[in-house]
Amino acid sequence: MAEEVLSQNEIDALLSALSSGEMDANQLKQEEQDKKVRVYDFKRALRFSKDQIRSISRINENYARLLTTYFSAQLRTYVHISVASVDQIPYEEFVRSVPTMTVLNIFSMAPLDGRIIFEINPNIAYAMLDRILGGKGTSLNKIENLTEIESTIMTNLFEKSLDNLRDAWASVAEIDPMLEEFEVNPQFLQLVSPNETVVVVSLNTTIGESSGMINICIPHVVLEPIMPRLSVHYWMQTETQKDRKPEEYENLTKNIEATDIDLQVILGQTNISVHDLLALQTGDVLHLNQSIDEPLVMQSDQESLYYVQPGHKRNKVAVQILEEIKGGSPDDE
Structure with missing residues (x-):
């Protein structure tokens, strides 16, 4: 049975009550010896x-x-x-x-x-x-x-x-x-x-x-x-049993690595009015905010991943990865 631990203030108050006669030590001892009964309803x-x-x-x-x-x-x-x-x-x-x-x-x-x-x-x-x-x-x-x-x-x-x-x-x-x-x-x-x-x-x-x-x-x-x-x-035991085995992690990793994702390279952006948009014709030129001396940004699902530079490879348009973008979009820097 767990024993009740008294704080220092409670001990001081108890000693003070005993010394002043407000509490009888024999009475306390008798109360400890008395059996404490708890009512239990069997119904x-x-x-x-x-x-x-x-x-x-x-x-x-x-x-x-x-x-x-x-x-x-x-x-x-x-x-x-x-x-x-x-x-x-x-x-x-x-x-x-x-x-x-x-x-x-x-x-x-x-x-x-x-x-x-x-x-x-x-x-x-x-x-x-x-x-x-x-x-x-x-x-x-x-x-x-x-x-x-x-x-x-x-x-x-x-x-x-x-x-x-x-x-x-x-x-x-x-x-x-x-x-x-x-x-x-x-x-x-x-x-x-x-x-x-x-x-x-x-x-x-x-x-x-x-x-x-x-x-x-x-x-x-x-x-x-x-x-x-x-x-x-x-x-808690059930939660522990839910831990995956190493081979399950390996299979999961292989499946994720084999997943195809879409990548986009942003050539640049600009803002125009709706009036100008409706008036666009073949041959019109739009000025983008992207300088030709700066690298382009490769994105996936609107998240910036790498800085790249455009080029050609085997008669196809291609990009070369220059640097990984850490910390989110370059616009946040």
Whole structure:
């Protein structure tokens, strides 16, 4: 157990209190001997470490960015999704926090065991539905009267987003998510026991002028096989393994060296008015800012590389490299 280290000021204050009688040494000794008890709620067991919660949060931040891009393309309107919180709570508490009637998508996460729940606030769900059907994205909560067509449209929309979920978790596990159920009443869902610990990821979601929450419920049984991969040690080890081998660098260098690039030699530049440009005719002469006694500049992708001098070689126009240009464009010197 780590010992608490006191500063010099705290030591002086403690000695002063003992000498003045404000504090009893026997009382301090008794307090040290007393056992300190910390209350632990077995119904709210914390089965994920802070390190693992941070990893789950990082994965879902990436997922939120992918969803933002996906829904923006599908709905053709302003979409912003971000992680609001990541908490571990009993499954019973999650069910109580969900509205009586809402949009619930249940996904399997093969090859992982168990299923996860996506709870979409009706304001968000109907804004998406209205936008897909050609509306402005107005939210109208009629969750109890969903037609079969509306349910199918919503199901297809979230089913197509499974690639984003797969990509977000790719750094930890290769999963093949699949939409299994579409529900509107959370009371019909009993994925795990009421006291089972689940991770709830809350996403702040804005669709046009409508806003709400998307909650992702991930039971402990789903994450249990990949728990070791949610630690910082695994992430650091993975980053180390990404270091390229010498032969990979050699192959990469050869491929880069064989790449063709375009080179341009600038003969000179000048400025003229649009009126003069329109009046140009065959035989007109333009005065450039380049002196015939000065070397020309060779560029690639608008970046100056070398000073060169023009000439001929084997009846072709050619240039001879004189000097490498260091520090960018010669105009910057």
